[in-house]
Amino acid sequence: MTSYSFFLSYIPFIAEGALWTICLVGGGIGLGFIIGIPVALGQVYGGRTLRYVIEPYLWFFRGVPLLVQLFLFYWGLLPSIGFKLDPLETSILVLGLRSGAYQSQIFRSAMESVEKGQFLAAMSIGMSRGQAMLYIILPQALRISIPGWANEYAIMLKDSAICFSLGVMEILTRARYTAIATGMALLPYLFAGIFFILLTNLGTGILNTAYKRLRIPGSIGV
């Protein structure tokens, strides 16, 4: 049937959206990492004033729907401070701020689960607090966090589809255009869904292999 082959001709178009999707996910997780680590450190080691900043940040970025955050930033906050960012850039910014909130919690609980004795041992061989953090605590905490990050990747991948609402040309947006153009809705969206599943499995597969290679033998809870 012509409409079936019509749909097939759109597959490359939809698949190309993966590039934008990966941008969103990569940018979001990357920005989230850069934000998340300091926030986690601030929560564990910081004082009370720091908490007055961190807690509202966490509350807002984990509690407000992504969709609302995207629109708030794109139509509201950014124009009001005169910052001009395109849909892709805004999306990455918002995804990153949101991911930072979640990643900070992953990282914080990983740090807290590194045994207290490790820190004391490091100090007792003469390391300063900074050195102990850098050479002993952080490496262990980072490894323990990997499963949490695999999870964050999976979530971020699905959240990236929400950026269709700002018009970013990622997978779902393109599937939608295809549905409108071909008049067939089921096939494009099923294809998009399966494509997302493949990307999820690919990513978590890579992270899990990395985790197995880097794992500390005998580490807790994994």
Next chain:
Amino acid sequence: MLEVENIYKSYGNVKALNGVTFSLEKGETKVIAGPSGAGKSTLLKCINLLIKPDRGRIFLEGEEITSPNTNISKVRQKIGFVFQEFNLFNHLTVLGNVMIGLTKVKKMPKEEALRRAKEALEMVHIGEDLWNRYPSQISGGEKQRTAIARALAMDPVLMLYDEPTSALDPNLAAEVLQVIKELSRSGMTSLIVTHEMSFALEVADEMLFMFDGRIVHAASPVELLSNPKHELASRFLRLGGGNGFLG
């Protein structure tokens, strides 16, 4: 009352039970002793069908319970099992633990179940003040006695005890051993796996020594104390039992 005939059980290459045969008359109490890994726990769990033996037959009150036609639930209701780790139901109170078998398995009406549960709890000396407590709120000795009450409430013809005091501090173990002794003296047919040798000598009509999946020696306490023939048995007795013997 209980006849165990030639029971074999393997896990992969490991032969847990290697041809076990013995019997228990009504009202008798026998104690099974031996080093860790001798198969004592496996044997007990075969009797109440928690584990299925590879070969061999078991008869309870004349009926073969290892046959494929047996109603496993009915058999288990006739046999009371007390675990080393208590295994009380965490989400139920002491009273709830004892009653649930009566209400859900035996389908008793609630008032009758309540009455029987209270009787069982009194038999193990668990006072009313503990009846509404949860397992996490009572001591180890109280937990194990509750577990015994839970088994007793089902009105079993045979009680199996799998190292009932091994998970308890010595001062808490005494109260549990006392209860087991009273039950045995009142005529409850009992099979006990334990390392508590002085207790065993007091309560057993016969002691069975297991090693490597087989019963290697059987003797009454009197015989053992006066004339210990089997080397393993006497070594075991001398060391006071426990896990010091061959690890």
Next chain:
Amino acid sequence: MDFWVEFLGSLLNGLLTTLQMVLIAAPAGVIMGLLLGTMRVYGGRIISSISFAITAVFRGFPLLVTLFILFFGLPEVGIYISPFWAAVTGFVLCSGAYISEYVRGSILSVEEGQSLAARSIGMTKFQEILYIILPQAIRRAIPSISNEIAYMIQYSSLAFAIGVQEMFSVSKTFNSIYFRSVEIFSALAITYLAIEGIATYIFKIIEKRFRVPP
């Protein structure tokens, strides 16, 4: 100001729709999750595979994709669902899939000894699951389940994409007319935070009520 009266009035309507969706989808999602999770652990090979497949699909598809398939895709095979019910179905499927994983995990975390004890007093497998395992498993899963419901409240905003007149949809419309974006979406954000706060509070009470020991 007139604007605020109009906006907040419409927002309230949207809120009612949002609440309707969530109050129907949340219990349904929990039930679906319980069933799927239990099936996955205790079903034979066929049942647990089916349960696994359903879980994998609806965890793997972004919620938006599920919504689009339900609302735009199904008509192609002759099934027509209204926007509201398509949204509710999508939420149930998505949350149910995630909750089934939490339920599965918490069932597996109940110690084997509980199962042994249940069998030793003569309980059948069914009795064991119903009276001993599930009561403990569900208690352990309550925090994860309440977290999932909080997510559902957030993601209910996606229903706008299939035409449901819920809170976000209303705000978007007002924004395209009045362009007072910061005010509109800030008010919206605060509303979501408030609902979530109330939900969290309710769940804390539920958790306390079912804690053992009390």
